[in-house]
Amino acid sequence: MRLDRYLANMGCGSRSEVKLLIKNGKATINAVMIKDPAFQVSPDHDQVCLNGQPIVFQRFFYLMMNKPAGVITATEDLKATTVLDLIETRYHNKDIVPVGRLDKDTEGLLLLTNDGELNHNLLSPKKHVDKCYFAKIDGWVTSGDQEAFAKGIVLDDGYCTLPGKLEVTFEGPISEVMITIREGKFHQIKRMFQALGKKVLYLKRISMGSLVLDPDLAPGEYRELTKDEIEALTR
Numbered sequence: 001m002r003l004d005r006y007l008a009n010m011g012c013g014s015r016s017e018v019k020l021l022i023k024n025g026k027a028t029i030n031a032v033m034i035k036d037p038a039f040q041v042s043p044d045h046d047q048v049c050l051n052g053q054p055i056v057f058q059r060f061f062y063l064m065m066n067k068p069a070g071v072i073t074a075t076e077d078l079k080a081t082t083v084l085d086l087i088e089t090r091y092h093n094k095d096i097v098p099v100g101r102l103d104k105d106t107e108g109l110l111l112l113t114n115d116g117e118l119n120h121n122l123l124s125p126k127k128h129v130d131k132c133y134f135a136k137i138d139g140w141v142t143s144g145d146q147e148a149f150a151k152g153i154v155l156d157d158g159y160c161t162l163p164g165k166l167e168v169t170f171e172g173p174i175s176e177v178m179i180t181i182r183e184g185k186f187h188q189i190k191r192m193f194q195a196l197g198k199k200v201l202y203l204k205r206i207s208m209g210s211l212v213l214d215p216d217l218a219p220g221e222y223r224e225l226t227k228d229e230i231e232a233l234t235r
Helices: 003-009 015-023 116-123 143-151 188-195 227-234
Strands: 027-029 048-050 062-067 107-113 131-138 165-170 174-181 199-208 222-224
Touching: 003 015, 003 027, 003 048, 015 027, 062 227, 107 116, 116 227, 131 188, 143 165, 143 188, 174 188, 188 199
Parallel strands: 107 199
Antiparallel strands: 027 048, 062 107, 062 222, 131 174, 131 199, 165 174
């Protein structure tokens, strides 16, 4: 990897800024001053310093976001705010993408990463990764609804979902429920309740596999995953 790209990827400045720093003799590789921005660095073996400070290479990034309503799960959009618009610019050149999708009006846990293998494993139906949601439903949720979720529900396009779990946490004209599914079809939970003659008023994802939404994250906030969270996910 080029030295200027290495430093820019690690958040040391823009490509032009780090090029200037390198040419001014501020960078060393294995204690040797390097003034060529194109000098090739081995991220796994070379020790890179800038202004005397070690710059350790980080290959993969993992961000937990509490996605707010009104923001779309996409990498770019000309009209709407995307989840990538909410994160700092130092993450923008890391090829970070959201894992799966949350509807525009859905809140809650969203993982963003440049770890393609983890992304695939979390989304593959064959891996049976549970996704848990909290929802408010217009109407009383019955035991019959719970049985329908447990068997799988035929959606409006004829697709039958995998069995899911529906738990009622509050009974009333506006019911509160917890839903666990292993798929992520377009508007899936809304369409499942629609098939049962009910409407979802509010939807928030709480967990995905071992990863649970940090209650300290306000809507729109995010943080990097801890080492333990990453290890649990990759297992």
